[in-house]
Amino acid sequence: MTSKGLNIWDVYTTNASVVLDGSTGQTACNSYYFYEKDVDALKSLGVSHYRFSISWARVLPNGIGQVNQPGVDYYKRLIAALKAANIEPMVTLYHWDLPQSLEDMGGWLNSSIADWFEEYARLCYTEFGNDVKIWITINEPWVVAYQGYGSGINAPGRYGPGTFTYQAGHNLILAHARAYRLYESEFKPTQQGKAGITLNINWYDPKDDQVSSQEAAERAMQFLGGWFANPIFGNGEYPAVMRQKVDEKSAAQGYNPSRLPVFTAEQKLLVQGSSDFFGLNYYTGSLTINKIQDISIVDYSADQDIETSYDPSWYGSGSSWLKITPFGMRNTLKWIRDRFNDPDIIITENGFSDNAGNLDDLMRVYYYKHNINNVLKAIKDGVKVIGYAAWSLMDNFEWGSGYTQKFGIFNVDFATADLNRTAKASGRYYAQLIRDNGFTADQPCNNYPIGY
Numbered sequence: 001m002t003s004k005g006l007n008i009w010d011v012y013t014t015n016a017s018v019v020l021d022g023s024t025g026q027t028a029c030n031s032y033y034f035y036e037k038d039v040d041a042l043k044s045l046g047v048s049h050y051r052f053s054i055s056w057a058r059v060l061p062n063g064i065g066q067v068n069q070p071g072v073d074y075y076k077r078l079i080a081a082l083k084a085a086n087i088e089p090m091v092t093l094y095h096w097d098l099p100q101s102l103e104d105m106g107g108w109l110n111s112s113i114a115d116w117f118e119e120y121a122r123l124c125y126t127e128f129g130n131d132v133k134i135w136i137t138i139n140e141p142w143v144v145a146y147q148g149y150g151s152g153i154n155a156p157g158r159y160g161p162g163t164f165t166y167q168a169g170h171n172l173i174l175a176h177a178r179a180y181r182l183y184e185s186e187f188k189p190t191q192q193g194k195a196g197i198t199l200n201i202n203w204y205d206p207k208d209d210q211v212s213s214q215e216a217a218e219r220a221m222q223f224l225g226g227w228f229a230n231p232i233f234g235n236g237e238y239p240a241v242m243r244q245k246v247d248e249k250s251a252a253q254g255y256n257p258s259r260l261p262v263f264t265a266e267q268k269l270l271v272q273g274s275s276d277f278f279g280l281n282y283y284t285g286s287l288t289i290n291k292i293q294d295i296s297i298v299d300y301s302a303d304q305d306i307e308t309s310y311d312p313s314w315y316g317s318g319s320s321w322l323k324i325t326p327f328g329m330r331n332t333l334k335w336i337r338d339r340f341n342d343p344d345i346i347i348t349e350n351g352f353s354d355n356a357g358n359l360d361d362l363m364r365v366y367y368y369k370h371n372i373n374n375v376l377k378a379i380k381d382g383v384k385v386i387g388y389a390a391w392s393l394m395d396n397f398e399w400g401s402g403y404t405q406k407f408g409i410f411n412v413d414f415a416t417a418d419l420n421r422t423a424k425a426s427g428r429y430y431a432q433l434i435r436d437n438g439f440t441a442d443q444p445c446n447n448y449p450i451g452y
């Protein structure tokens with residue numbers, strides 16, 4: 001009995017048809033009981049940091065109000081075990097698991113969520129802030145806004161692809177900024193840490209040399225990354241191209257005001273500059289051309305007037321959306337540097353899926369080798385990358401794909417109650433890279449990894 005409250009994934013997955021294998025995240029890797037196994041795995045890798053998230057409903061079962069002390073104590077045990085192993089915690093406040101009680105009041109569509117999130121952030125900074133020096137407020141607001149409230153393929157499964165999407169996005173930005181400002185004014189002076197947001201930005205390459213394709217690719221990058229980055233790291237507004245497209249389409253569709261909200265002067269001040277670093281999750285890339293969409297479609301995807309595809313020569317993965325495109329890592333890093341004032345960047349996720357979870361995961365080794373090499377190239381280009389975290393330490397519950405897609409560099413034996421973690425070839429390769437502090441003459445980037 002852990003006294004945690006229900007979150008939206010607990011409730012959403014009671015409908016077995018929304019997850020590919022009908023599974024839930026109820027037990028998953030069971031880090032609540034097996035966190036020491038996680039710390040052992042991390043020690044064997046030799047990492048300096050571990051990124052994990054706090055589950056809001058575990059510490060505040062109703063999202064606000066009564067604190068669940070066993071939940072707080074659990075995170076204290078985990079943090080203490082990490083510190084004892086010389087591993088710094090890098091903690092995400094929100095990784096998609098909203099307390100159901102708050103969803104029942106509208107969730108990310110209710111503007112009061114900025115108050116609720118600030119209360120939750122205050123609890124976390126107070127309880128854990130002496131030991132946590134890197135805070136990530138929100139993981140991938142794009143996924144929350146579009147997949148949670150737009151297409152509805154993630155919890156809470158709401159459908160409003162051209163309306164709710166932007167409303168949720170707006171509230172996510174404001175809630176992030178409130179949590180950041182709280183840290184900045186009340187905790188940073190004594191705790192001396194950093195706080196920021198993590199955005200998922202995959203690379204859109206123009207499919208051909210046409211100017212319209214180049215413009216389409218840039219537009220897609222702005223709709224994906226600029227949507228959140230421009231208000232926070234740029235001029236405090238949504239990207240100009242997004243403003244223009246959504247405003248024009250809204251007017252033609254009879255929406256007044258525009259489906260894309262506007263920041264008030266006060267909100268702009270709150271939001272602009274509200275991140276000490278740029279958290280980036282990079283996985284993949286795609287090709288883009290200009291394609292004017294039917295004006296009757298009220299959808300964030302159609303608002304972009306693009307068409308995307310994959311090059312058939314790119315290696316695939318266990319996820320339909322994830323192709324191996326390491327060049328996109330370097331391009332995305334440079335794109336961020338050039339448009340958002342050369343921020344410090346922490347790559348908070350980068351990883352590869354398969355469906356088997358096999359220990360001899362050579363494609364994952366290939367993925368990491370070339371993506372990390374492209375991070376190094378970007379650093380040589382002058383991009384300020386200050387951190388890198390692989391996704392993921394271990395195979396786990398992959399949202400709507402359940403346990404069918406494995407991203408771990410450790411396999412988890414889901415067939416036994418012990419849920420033992422075993423290093424894959426990628427885990428051993430990653431440990432070697434850390435030991436060598438990069439590629440070496442013996443293990444160059446273009447060579448086979450150790451042991452193969």
Ligand SMILES: CCCCCCCCCCCCC/C=C/[C@@H](O)[C@H](CO[C@@H]1O[C@H](CO)[C@@H](O)[C@H](O)[C@H]1O)NC(=O)CCCCCCCCCCCCCCCCC
Binds near residue numbers: 143147286309391398
């Ligand atoms: C036919 C050609 C179509 C080309 C389409 C090109 C580009 C489309 C890009 C679509 C993006 C799909 C959504 C991706 C989401 C990820 O950014 C997100 C990342 O989340 C983080 O990553 C970890 C791994 O997922 C995750 O565990 C971690 O917690 C998280 O922080 N991942 C997700 O949101 C997971 C769910 C994704 C489900 C996407 C299903 C829809 C896929 C549609 C893509 C069309 C691809 C069709 C390909 C057909 C090939 C013949």
